[in-house]
Ligand SMILES: Nc1ncnc2c1ncn2[C@@H]1O[C@H](COP(=O)(O)OP(=O)(O)O)[C@@H](O)[C@H]1O
């Protein structure tokens with residue numbers, strides 16, 4: 001691989017597949033992550049996100065296809081790549097009998113970080129992730145949220161060029177989640193490439209330049225969040241509770257019939273301009289104002305539309 005290609009693309013996965021028994025976890029998946037990007041892998045449970053990350057990190061071997069990280073085949077030479085990576089997988093890897101501070105120090109020594117830099121980084125991460133009050137408590141006594149914070153802190157200890165985070169904010173409280181978002185933005189501004197998975201579409205929309213929406217081991221759609229929204233659905237969303245039998249009257253006279261997405265009683269109606277529909281609904285309700293929300297269409301709508309919830313109207 002040429003030096004130029006190595007510097008512009010951090011990850012190149014080419015037709016990668018992985019099965020577990022009869023189950024195809026990842027199905028001929030190809031993706032390219034440019035250097036400096038924040039790339040989000042989204043998808044329902046079981047879509048193959050974690051397996052994909054594990055193959056990129058080199059802890060799961062693909063059955064076929066290749067994964068290159070920094071231009072190096074991760075299957076052949078994982079060690080030469082790992083010192084440049086930081087990773088928080090879904091399962092925390094912590095030394096349970098040691099405290100957060102000791103975990104950070106052990107990890108730092110593993111990466112050959114010398115003193116006083118080692119202490120400085122450990123202190124900074126303990127402060128940032130608000131682990132100070134628990135810095136000397138054995139990890140096994142910490143709550144899940146604290147353990148998760150420490151796992152993310154560990155992945156930052158070696159100042160990685162490429163950071164992989166598998167559902168980093170699941171189980172974190174809102175303040176820590178906000179802090180992590182700002183940290184990811186800072187890292188990105190410093191040139192770090194970030195690959196993350198999340199179930200929070202608002203998180204993906206805020207952080208990621210590019211998202212790939214996976215389902216059943218395949219990438220169904222890839223692009224900038226704003227582009228995916230604009231390509232797939234109309235700009236405004238009217239959200240309200242209604243029964244399927246009420247729907248025809250609701251949409252009567254709205255031409256052309258807008259795209260709709262139903263999740264149980266909740267109906268989302270997508271239009272470029274919601275004014276007429278709202279006037280019509282108000283007229284129909286004759287003063288008895290039903291509660292409805294008008295909001296910009298977001299990535300969650302696209303995600304639901306792509307990953308299985310029934311969508312009516314042309315996409
Ligand atoms: N070690 C494993 N053994 C057997 N099946 C697995 C293993 N890891 C993942 N799977 C299966 O592969 C599929 C994809 O899993 P995963 O990559 O964890 O999805 P996601 O992270 O998107 O939820 C699932 O059906 C899961 O049950």
Ligand SMILES: [Mg+2]
Nearest residue numbers: 049050051090
């Ligand atoms: Mg997963």
